[in-house]
């Protein structure tokens with residue numbers, strides 16, 4: 509059946525033309541959005557697992573596509589990757605996030621880095637450049653990297669992480685446990701932090717096998733002395749369990765959804781007045 513499917517792909521299929529046309533249109537709009545600065549950032553609180561106090565935010569890119577409405581980064585980031593737009597998109601996100609976080613001295617700022625950026629040998633240079641330009645303290649910045657690329661290029665990954673760390677920024681392994689995790693590499697890569705994927709968190713209060721999986725994953729990171737953030741926390745029960753299992757930092761709708769910078773300002777203002 510697989511062979512037949514492949515053979516069919518080579519025949520003319522009008523639906524494929526439509527797909528391609530739609531993708532091209534999306535790519536064109538995305539290019540314009542990047543050039544005209546129409547992308548925005550949302551910020552989601554990161555909280556201390558013990559006190560639930562916000563001590564950082566993760567920057568998440570947002571695109572409101574004209575005539576279409578919001579498009580998920582899970583849709584347009586992969587397109588940016590394959591169309592050569594990821595570099596300018598990534599530069600925009602990093603610069604904007606650092607600029608904005610400057611006004612929040614009490615917070616750390618996490619920024620997602622896609623494999624396409626990370627793979628670029630000039631990436632460290634542009635991180636250095638943005639740090640200098642925005643004058644943010646490097647130690648407040650965490651770059652979140654997903655594991656996909658590293659497994660294929662362990663040697664280069666290690667070098668890239670070393671170079672980034674020499675700038676003073678922190679490097680976190682994002683979405684840990686979501687795919688093919690190579691535990692063996694974890695320590696040698698020198699990650700400052702691991703972020704456990706939401707898929708591992710969702711059922712921990714209802715499914716004992718899920719809970720054990722999660723516990724084992726956190727225990728492993730802790731055995732390597734790597735602090736752990738858990739993402740996707742939606743209930744208080746999850747928050748309590750994750751703290752108990754050893755996560756020191758939590759993130760999820762239970763604490764706060766991604767929000768505009770002004771709302772983070774308001775939260776900080778309230779706290780200063782309290």
Ligand code: C2E
Nearest residue numbers: 568569581582585601620621622740741742760761762766
């Ligand atoms: P991620 O880095 O794992 O980010 C967390 C995602 O989970 C965000 O989705 C966030 O809104 C969502 N989330 C947070 N808490 C909860 C929760 O309690 N429940 C549920 N159901 N979801 C929660 P978002 O913003 O749609 O981003 C999706 C992915 O797109 C991100 O996953 C990240 O991989 C990528 N992404 C987002 N912004 C950027 C960016 O600026 N650059 C790059 N390269 N990738 C980005």
Ligand code: CA
Nearest residue numbers: 566620652682
């Ligand atoms: Ca992330």
Ligand code: CA
Nearest residue numbers: 682683703739
């Ligand atoms: Ca994640």
Ligand code: CA
Nearest residue numbers: 683686705706
């Ligand atoms: Ca994710």
